[in-house]
Amino acid sequence: xxxxxxxxxxxxxxxxxxxxxxxxxxxxxxxxxxxxxxxxxxxxxxxxxxxxxxxxxxxxxxxxxxxxxxxxxxxxxxxxxxxxxxxxxxxxxxxxxxxxxxxxxxxxxxxxxxxxxxxxxxxxxxxxxxxxxxxxxxxxxxxxxxxxxxxxxxxxxxxxxxxxxxxxxxxxxxxxxxxxxxxxxxxxxxxxxxxxxxxxxxxxxxxxxxxxxxxxxxxxxxxxxxxxxxxxxxxxxxxxxxxxxxxxxxxxxxxxxxxxxxxxxxxxxxxxxxxxxxxxxxxxxx
Numbered sequence: 001x002x003x004x005x006x007x008x009x010x011x012x013x014x015x016x017x018x019x020x021x022x023x024x025x026x027x028x029x030x031x032x033x034x035x036x037x038x039x040x041x042x043x044x045x046x047x048x049x050x051x052x053x054x055x056x057x058x059x060x061x062x063x064x065x066x067x068x069x070x071x072x073x074x075x076x077x078x079x080x081x082x083x084x085x086x087x088x089x090x091x092x093x094x095x096x097x098x099x100x101x102x103x104x105x106x107x108x109x110x111x112x113x114x115x116x117x118x119x120x121x122x123x124x125x126x127x128x129x130x131x132x133x134x135x136x137x138x139x140x141x142x143x144x145x146x147x148x149x150x151x152x153x154x155x156x157x158x159x160x161x162x163x164x165x166x167x168x169x170x171x172x173x174x175x176x177x178x179x180x181x182x183x184x185x186x187x188x189x190x191x192x193x194x195x196x197x198x199x200x201x202x203x204x205x206x207x208x209x210x211x212x213x214x215x216x217x218x219x220x221x222x223x224x225x226x227x228x229x230x231x232x233x234x235x236x237x238x239x240x241x242x243x244x245x246x247x248x249x250x251x252x253x254x255x256x257x258x259x260x261x262x263x264x265x266x267x268x269x270x271x272x273x274x275x276x277x278x279x280x281x282x283x284x285x286x
Contacts, residue, residue, distance in 0.1 A: 028054060041253065051250030055243065060250045064239065068221075068258060071228070071235035074151065075220040078158035083213060085159070086166025087206075093167070094174030095197050103167055110164030119157040119230045126153060136231035154231040158224060162216060169212060173205035180204075203277045210277075214263075214270035221262045 025031040029040060044051060053060045093103035127135035133153055139146035177183065178201055186196055225237030236255060243251035 028052070041250075045257075050254045053243075053248055053251040055246045055248045055251065060254045063251060064236075064254055064258065067234055067236050067239040070233060071221050071224060071237065072262075074154060074158065074228070074233065074235060075217065075224060077151070078155050079162065079213060079216060079220065081155065081159040082162040083166055083209065086163045087170045087202075087209065089163075089167040090170025090172075090205075091174055091197055091202075093171040094178060094201075095193060100171070103171060107164040107167045110160055110167075113161070115157055115161045116226050116230055118160060119153070119227060122153050122157055123230075136233065138233065154227050154233060157231075158220070158227050162220075165212065166209060170205060170209055173208055174201055177201040177204045206277060207274050210270040210273050214266040217262065217266035221259050 022031070029037055032040070041051065050060045052058065053063045056063045089103045089106070093100040123135045126133045134150050136153070137150065139150050174197070178196070183196055183200060186200055187193075191200070221236050224235060225241050227233075228235040228238045229241075236259065240252065240255040240259070242248075243255060
């Protein structure tokens, strides 16, 4: 983050002079050496003190937590929707080859469409032209129904952007699993195609999808900037961008640290789920 945050804060304000700049630097410990500042910040993190946000004039953790929950709701719901629809589309393409071309076409369209363009088209169609849904922001009234109405468009935009990857990966995983000898044996014993697909093939095909979901979870928490900005939703992506552009060191460091923590927790959860779904992995690790 280039530039002096204090100079950026007082520029253009004739009421603030060099004495005020020195006082602000001392307040935010910017007059200390870099190593001393980093040590002080690290010790503060260990004791639960994440510093103050210069942009919002509040403790950084108080600024960040509402944005984190907003992003987790949006990202978690969209990721779950993308996985469910993507796996269903992949299973359809693998079990019914006649639909494989259609699934592949939709998947390629989803990957080719930029999320900002898809979001703008959704706003024009459903908010401006039809008037069915709000264009963005947060509801003024409390309740589940108003919250869901404001969540539909950003949720659908983010989910469709990632659905394509899950459809393609799950289709390939299902096809490989359905060619296994033990699937042929189960089919010869009279197992139905639905049972083969969902009871036998799904657990094995889901292992690589869990890894993809873990990577997506961390990336989306801090990377949903375009969707959050387009639909005027205060989230982690928007907050991280504002803190970096505004040279708010404490807020930017805390946001990056939480994004890394979410990524590590999601990866750990995916590894544990893989061991639970496929016990052969635990045997190979042991």
